[in-house]
Amino acid sequence: MILFLVGHTLSVRRRIVTLTVLAAVLAITLFGVPLALAVAKFHESMSTHDLERAADNVALEVTGDLANGRIPELRPTPAGEEGEDRIRDIAIGVYSPTGRLIAGEGPPHADDFVRSARDTDRANGIAGDEVVLAEPVVSGASVVGVIRAAHPRSELDDMIRVTWLKMAGLGGIAIGASWLIGLRISARLARPLEDLAVTAERLGEGDFTVRARRTGVREIDQVAEALDVTSERIGETLERERTFSSDASHQLRTPLTGLRLQLEAALESPGSDPYATIRDGIASADRLERTIDDLLALAKQTRAPRSLLDLGKLFEEVRQTWHGLLAGRGRALRISGREALPARAADAAVRQVLAVLLDNAATHGTGTVTVLARDAGDALAIDVSDEGAIAGGSDPFVTREATEEREGNGIGLRLARSLAEAEGGRLRLTSPSPTTFTLLLPAERPAPREEGPGLAS
Structure with a gap:
């Protein structure tokens, strides 16, 4: 280009x-x-x-x-007499x-x-x-x-x-003057194109903040505007790809860790039933595949269809995924409130939000991890808490750079917040000590049942 x-x-x-x-x-x-x-x-x-x-x-x-x-x-003509001739x-x-x-x-x-x-x-x-x-x-x-x-x-x-x-x-003088005028006009019209070439070169070098200068020439300004839009879109696409890479690596770590723990436990117990380990491994692989599908849908900015949330099924998946992982670290998992007020949301989005919150509790928290579903007025609230604490004044939703002792937890929480807002809900820190995150989803109350005339008292 x-x-x-x-x-x-x-x-x-x-x-x-x-x-x-x-x-x-x-x-x-x-x-x-x-x-x-x-x-x-x-x-x-x-x-x-x-x-x-x-x-x-x-x-x-x-x-x-x-x-x-x-x-x-004939008289000779005197010199100068024919001056007008x-x-x-x-x-x-x-x-x-x-x-x-x-x-x-x-x-x-x-x-x-x-x-x-x-x-x-x-x-x-x-x-x-x-x-x-x-x-x-x-x-x-x-x-x-x-x-x-x-x-x-x-x-x-x-x-x-x-x-x-x-x-x-x-x-010839007129043609030379035309040539000089043509040079001046061509320089005036070509200079904006040269600026566009410089802008395109910077764009090719990876500077997606560059913007083309407007010249007042409508056709050239249209090209400059198209180049600016292209630069912005490429920058957004690369940023989305970087975010997806970070989110994907963060989200895939947990199911992979669970699968590894299952396989290591089977190796440490050679006398156990291998078929049970294989079944558990297949289930973990299915959850890993489902996580990958959810992340790919997020990267493509597509949303799964919303339906009534099946809390029982969702919490069972949470138990299967996180019970063994937390137990391997000497920690307990408690789940309650499966009969809470129903809500309409995409299962994949809620599943990924809970995965982020549980991973945050397992990685940065201490003690028992509790998942509680409860009614919160016109919303369904799902609390994920542990017995740890967040230092005062710090925002857990801000991305922190990873270190050897501590990995940034803002990456996953940022993803979880965006998923919650996409479903019309909210994710917030309700208590820094003990650490408690609450997912709020719009509840769907059942319509009041009409009584027939013969049933009225």
Whole structure:
């Protein structure tokens, strides 16, 4: 995921820059090509305009000479007089009505433009490597000559080329500016993705408290929110797994210890009936399997269906599990109150709560362990007590770190409290000395029996 985010960030940078530059190139192309053609047309038009001005000026000078049959003398153009003209190198030729060159520069005989100008107002175009314009010289109603003005075509091409180069330079500057803007935009948009990559890397290293920074970009913030939710869920899952491991090891120790004691007792009494030991071992294995099923259901956060609690069956299981274990330590187990007020709860949950309380009494308590079921108003109370005491001010439901002399009892009690609350009940320490824990479950009182009319007194 980290490599994907880093690679995606680099890809986003390249894509943004590429798209920005491509957009600039496309815009410049769409507007620049028609503009370049228009510029070429403009220069051609200005070239024709310059030739026309030059031809008009010469026509004004030579009209009188041509009308009187004299050969005109063309006055050289003084330097700087054509300062407004775009074309500098213009060749002027004066032709007679018969098409003969009589003054200036040009073909010795009239070309197509000169011949066409005698019959029309003006003729212009390209002839070889020249741009040509011809117009007639009129005196009264007669054509007394033709003026031919021309300049090299290369000069027009140079002007167009220079303008196109300037436009290309401006286009390159615009593309460069677009590239810089694309870099800035890509950095601004890619930075949140880089932050997400760092967050994902920390998450991969096991830091589930990390949270992604919000950027104000809706799509990126959605990814950040999803990453935060994932981090929180992974952290909760691992915490639940750690808790389950601790609870499972704590809860499985007791049935395993009972099974071991049964097997050790059988080894110490070789003359006893092995079948009884095997039956007891199978019963202990069944209780161990039931404990494992209960713990797996807790780990999956599933709850067994609630039904009327069978105290007789439940207390019999308690006696079978804990009598031998406590007797092996020289301690007694007393159970009473099997006919107490019924309650509706999951057998598995109550069984695990009592297992925790009895294990706590066997491990940390002293003397006789007593299990008493009694009515407590609208609740069924089950007291588990021993003859030990809890140091004043200490909270037995807080997890303590295990030491060589004493194992933390808060792990199991915390599990028991959560199971009791899940069943709508409560678990509390009612007496620190002698140590007494009380499990309260909502009682289910039987509905009052209705008396028929004939039975009323």
